[in-house]
Amino acid sequence: MASTLLRKVWGTVLARAVPRDPDASASSSSPRRRGAPAAAAAEYGSLGALDAVPIDVLAQILRLLGPADAARSAAVCRTWRLLASDNALWAFFLSLGPDPWDLVVFAETHLAAGSAEPRSVYFGTVRVPPQLSFKRIYGQRALVPGSIIVDGGSGYCKYGWSKYAAPSGRCATFLEFGNIESPMYARLRHFFSTIYNRIHVKPSARPIVVALPLCHSDDTEAARASRKQYKETLYSVLFDMNVPAVCAVDQALLALYAARRTSGIVVNIGFNVTSVVPIFQGRVMREIGIETVGQGALKLTGFLKELLQRRNISFESLYTVRTIKEKICYVAADYEAELCKNTQASCEVDGEGWFTLSEERFKMAEILFQPQIGGVRAMALHKAVSLCMDHCYNYEVLRDHSWFKTVVLAGGSSCLPGLPERLEKELHKLLPPYISEGIRVLPPPFGTDTAWFGAKMIGTVSTFSDAWCINKKQFRQKSRHSGSSLVNAWR
Template identity: 50%
Template structure:
């Protein structure tokens, strides 16, 4: 029987029927897949060489294999096998809500696991670049974490300053470090959370950043670019499309409301000076006061990341005595911290302790929640979208921060009903939330077509296509984007 089928397959190859087996454009959602449509003469050639008993057996086997090949449980199992168990829920979220791309506001029409599995296997490998005011993290979309980290503020200023030569030098350096050819794969780039207001100057700065970034990448030969705000990517990494992202950055903390994957800048809050840098400076000051000076700010930052935490109750924590912890920088240098461990992060909730003249974190989040609650919603179930608070950034990983923030915001809100059902989510992927959000997008079954601006589109339509595809409330509606791209 096996030999007979082998001869049949060889005959089919000679007759060029094998093309149906490798047709990339076949309709996977049709009732019968292309590979089941063999010509009548080929079937007759096979059946003529079988006995009646063999024909009965083949009919049963064919029906069984057809059922197996179309069983969703099989394709779900295969997709699970190819996915890190820690990321399975994230994959389901992405394929359910993000497959339609930048203009998607509704859950996607469910597709079979069979279709998703096939499409994901054809998704091209991408380069992910997560740039910021402090550090740039970059790597390949099939890696579990960023492969490289670059202190952009030392060598290039930062990616928020859209100077053409500076950005070009930065991208060339990244490509060289990765030994990658710019024209060989799509690029997923995170847009910094900058200029939160809607003044003319801020709007112009955001548009300038989009235009110059795309211009540089397309000049270098990149075929497709996906440029998405870091706050949106952090929200996607938490398996949400709506919520309030609290990003504690290098020198600024942003409270960013996002509704259906779109930044609502008109009600966002910016805390200048309230960031990771000032926490490190404050910790250094506390260490010097207690005659435990550190050798460098790099050492202070390391101690902050390894030993510091946020007290659930600051006054009560001050009365405790057994809170010392030690960390060895190397074999010869060891540091021990006492109450500095929780006193340094406390400036997030009591800025005056660090001589900061800024709003506290809980006040900023509460203000954003109250403004967001006044926004009209058009879909049932969206009424409480603003009660999901997602933390992002390295400092947001401090133990105890999520619980303390929830407690303080609940006390600060003017209405107790706004605090009912509120949840504060710690960074699921540590300080690399935005990078993992970009990785999530770059592995969706419809990527890159659903999320990227192509070099050809940019050359044909100009910068307008970049602004229309941005997930921002200062950009035109998605209908205009579809019209511009000729998708309607």
């Protein structure tokens, strides 16, 4: 089929290339050179009868042949090898894949080297990937088997296969599995067994990428020991279930990757708390400090419930309140000005009918910036972010003062309309100009599934198995070591 297509295209091109005027053919260069710059034409050798075909037409023929036949054509001769190895050709093939082209380029240029080493932060020795060969990347990505992705969020868990366009299911987090007094190993085992049963995949069939919820965020010996113990238990459970390879990455880091960044501040509005996480070159900067705000999605939903009860609006469950919050609530750009407007809107909740709200729509989210109006004793969100930025600016080890000026929102409640603009506005008002200049607040790039898509980027990168995963043998070797080397390995 490929040879037939090639003959047809070649015949058509040759028919068009035959000059009708003999004088014109004598005075002009060959059609092949007319179809490409002189420098490009000089790069390729003779193709025999195909010298009459312009180079750009040959490239189009290879595109029509497809990746498999284009790769085989490289075995014909040196000239065909040059044509079939062209980066533009394989970039075209990659762009036809299921993943967006910009995400593919970011993953292969910034994530192919694996997770950041702690030492690289202080000396600025970031590993730069060699000259990209999209042909090699295409071949390696085709060989990546695909992985199971589990985003163990603080509210609920999302899971699915990395080859899917979105998570295939949701369930409770591992914290809600089993008896809360049960050992961590038993609860994690129950949790992952449930996940594998729901997706009908044997644990030994695929590697797994686990998005770790932020816990024990302090930079103390006790917190490091707790994080180390949690990760060791996680790896032990999965390897005891015969999972071939495991990749465990912090949720905040995955959200940053999904926004095509490796440095910045992630504001993760979780179920119970909101975390402000500074990240530099793919590493959570715990020594700078992670700010924690004592309110999250549960407080927002609870305050909206209280506002509805004040107006004698009846509902059956918190699920109804959460649905209303997701459908018609938003963050006011100017709270006082919004109170003077007509903001009435309605939405329908399945099984309960229509609900009409007015100022409750934006009052609910205002407790993020004015916690006192909801009776919440917590730091305001913009003050927590500004405090984190101030710590980043004064961190003497890093002289670059621009890395923390990109703020990425994550978590379900961060999808509220108007939140990025309001937070950016408050930061500019609160911070001095030498810090606030250049600040950008980005909404969650993939909504509530942002961390899952960050894990998907890692799970499909061409170097996934070698650069990001740890297998059972490597885990046992690490476990034999003791002292500071083991602590650093599990940070």
